[in-house]
Amino acid sequence: xxxxxxxxxxxxxxxxxxxxxxxxxxxxxxxxxxxxxxxxxxxxxxxxxxxxxxxxxxxxxxxxxxxxxxxxxxxxxxxxxxxxxxxxxxxxxxxxxxxxxxxxxxxxxxxxxxxxxxxxxxxxxxxxxxxxxxxxxxxxxxxxxxxxxxxxxxxxxxxxxxxxxxxxxxxxxxxxxxxxxxxxxxxxxxxxxxxxxxxxxxxxxxxxxxxxxxxxxxxxxxxxxxxxxxxxxxxxxxxxxxxxxxxxxxxxxxxxxxxxxxxxxxxxxxxxxxxxxxxxxxxxxxxxxxxxxxxxxxxxxxxxxxxxxxxxxxxxxxxxxxxxxxxxxxxxxxxxxxxxxxxxxxxxxxxxxxxxxxxxxxxxxxxxxxxxxxxxxxxxxxxxxxxxxxxxxxx
Numbered sequence: 400x401x402x403x404x405x406x407x408x409x410x411x412x413x414x415x416x417x418x419x420x421x422x423x424x425x426x427x428x429x430x431x432x433x434x435x436x437x438x439x440x441x442x443x444x445x446x447x448x449x450x451x452x453x454x455x456x457x458x459x460x461x462x463x464x465x466x467x468x469x470x471x472x473x474x475x476x477x478x479x480x481x482x483x484x485x486x487x488x489x490x491x492x493x494x495x496x497x498x499x500x501x502x503x504x505x506x507x508x509x510x511x512x513x514x515x516x517x518x519x520x521x522x523x524x525x526x527x528x529x530x531x532x533x534x535x536x537x538x539x540x541x542x543x544x545x546x547x548x549x550x551x552x553x554x555x556x557x558x559x560x561x562x563x564x565x566x567x568x569x570x571x572x573x574x575x576x577x578x579x580x581x582x583x584x585x586x587x588x589x590x591x592x593x594x595x596x597x598x599x600x601x602x603x604x605x606x607x608x609x610x611x612x613x614x615x616x617x618x619x620x621x622x623x624x625x626x627x628x629x630x631x632x633x634x635x636x637x638x639x640x641x642x643x644x645x646x647x648x649x650x651x652x653x654x655x656x657x658x659x660x661x662x663x664x665x666x667x668x669x670x671x672x673x674x675x676x677x678x679x680x681x682x683x684x685x686x687x688x689x690x691x692x693x694x695x696x697x698x699x700x701x702x703x704x705x706x707x708x709x710x711x712x713x714x715x716x717x718x719x720x721x722x723x724x725x726x727x728x729x730x731x732x733x734x735x736x737x738x739x740x741x742x743x744x745x746x747x748x749x750x751x752x753x754x755x756x757x758x759x760x761x762x763x764x765x766x767x768x769x770x771x772x773x774x775x776x777x778x779x780x781x782x783x784x785x786x787x788x789x790x791x792x793x794x
Contacts, residue, residue, distance in 0.1 A: 409450065411463050411473035417449035418477050425484025426673075432485050433763040435625040438578050442488050443534060451477060451492060452529045455499040460526040464505060467656050471718045475665040475711075482669025486767040487625035489669065491536070491575040493662040498535040498583050499525060502596060502641060503648050506655035510643035521642035528581060536579030536601075538631060539775075540572040546777035548585050551594040555586035558637065564588065566597060566638045569615065571630035576601075576618075578627065588640065595645065597638040611636030622766030656721070658728030660775065661714050664735050667771045668711045671739050674764045675704050678746045689749075696745045703742050707735050726788050732771060733781050739768035 425432060425442070446452070454474045456462020464470050474496055482489035499505055504525045510518035529535070544550040553568025566586050573582065580602050585594040606614040615630040641648065682689070682697070689697070710731045718724040743765035747754040754761040772778050 409453070409463060411454070411470070411477075414450040414454065414463060415473060415477050415480065418446070418451060419480050421445050421449060422481050422484030425481075425488070429484070429760055430758070432487075432625070433760060434757075435487070438487070438491065438575065438625055438627050440578065442485070443492070443578055446481075446488075446492060447532050447534075452495060452532065452534070455496040455505065455535070456526045456529045457505065460523070461530050462526065467506065467658075467724065468719050468721065471658060471661070471724070472715045475661055475715065478662055479665040479669040479672075479711075482666045483673045486666065486670050486764070487623050489666045490623050490663070490770070491578060491626050493666055494536045494574050494579070495529075495534055497659050497662045498537045499529070500657050500659055501537070501652075502583060502598075503643070503652040506657060507643070507648065507651050510648070514643040517642040521639075533580035533602075534575065534578055536573065536575040536582045537584070538570045538573030538576070538582050539585050541568065541570055542630075546775065546780040547783075548594060551585045551587065553584065553586035553594070553633070554589070555595075555597055555638065555640070556589040556635075562639055564597060564638045564640055565611070565635040566599065566633045567635060569630070569632050571616070572628045573631055574626050574628045576627045576629040576631070584633075584638070586638075588644075593646065596641040596648075598641075599636055599638045606631070608632075608634065620766075620770070622763075622768070622770045624763075624766075653725060656718060656724040658714055658718055658724040660732040661711075661718075661724075661728035663771060663774045664711060664714075664728065664732045667735060667739050667768050668707060670764055670767055671704060671707055671742055674743060674746055674761065675700060677760065678750055681750060693749045696749050700742055700745045700749070703738050703745075707738050707742070710734050710738075729776070729781060729784060729788070732774075733778075733785065736768075736772035739771060740765070743768055 450463065453462040454464055454477065457464050478489055478493050481492060504522045509515060539548060540546060541551055541553065553566060553570065555564040555566050558565050566584060568586060570584060582599050582601050584597050584599060586597055587594050604610050604612055606612055611634055613632045615632045618626060618628040620628065714724065714727045714731045717727040743761065747761045747765065750761060753759055776784060
């Protein structure tokens, strides 16, 4: 990947404006893009040069990130806008701020002793990689875990040095595989019982098993078809552990109120908006001749689209006023996942038979929005958290 030490934009408004223009360009080739089954590196180079990678780097480290309250909205708006042009690119892009946030590096400026110095050094290194033009991704999910990271069976045995570990285990849904320079994963450290966070350097690593990773299955999902969310088998893959190990880091990160799942929701909100506006333009010339059933279904599209918008905005308002952002984002993600599927089904009915064609975008969009329910946390695990959180929050 070509590196760029001085990205074009250094403020959120300029980055958003740059992404808006990129998204418009992507939309001009929507039909071709929806047929893709792989990522194109030049798309991500454009986003890098637009300054997007800096949304996961604090201002004092050369980026545009301020704090959860002030930065959640602009980052989500970037992803929402990008989804207007390309669903798959937007979803892969969302992983970059989500991963660096999930690691705790964005929100935890200082770790307690004896991890203080090592954590500071690791944070600086993570941010520098983003400033240098490197994308971050994730490959955490494991077959049979139901999306619950605490059920990880992957192992991490110590390597030749104190800092190095060797990861072994089967993983899937590695969104952006081949595009991400660095990927995080979870594994159980040697001599311990609970999974912890590890970083893998994926640059120039072959997928034939010779360097610790083997492609198990290329992504063939019905939706988000060009995200390269491959399944991999790791066998003694070199990795570095989070410099502040253990559950306390996760507790501190959650206390910061970062609405991680809202990044994924923003992508689907952008898809729904584009689908509704595309249908509106198409139906404008035939609205007087629409059947009563079509008029009712369109009215329901309007209502459900409004609900999606209100849910999306409600999370951002909760984050901005210091309310329980993580819970709001979880409730919103599941609600939008259900509503988005319904909206796209209704749209296809109103548009008519022409929607049931590979030349029409609606079928692709319908499968794309279905992905939200399976993104972290996926359906079953998400409802476990919703139910448990009801009593903790007093809802």
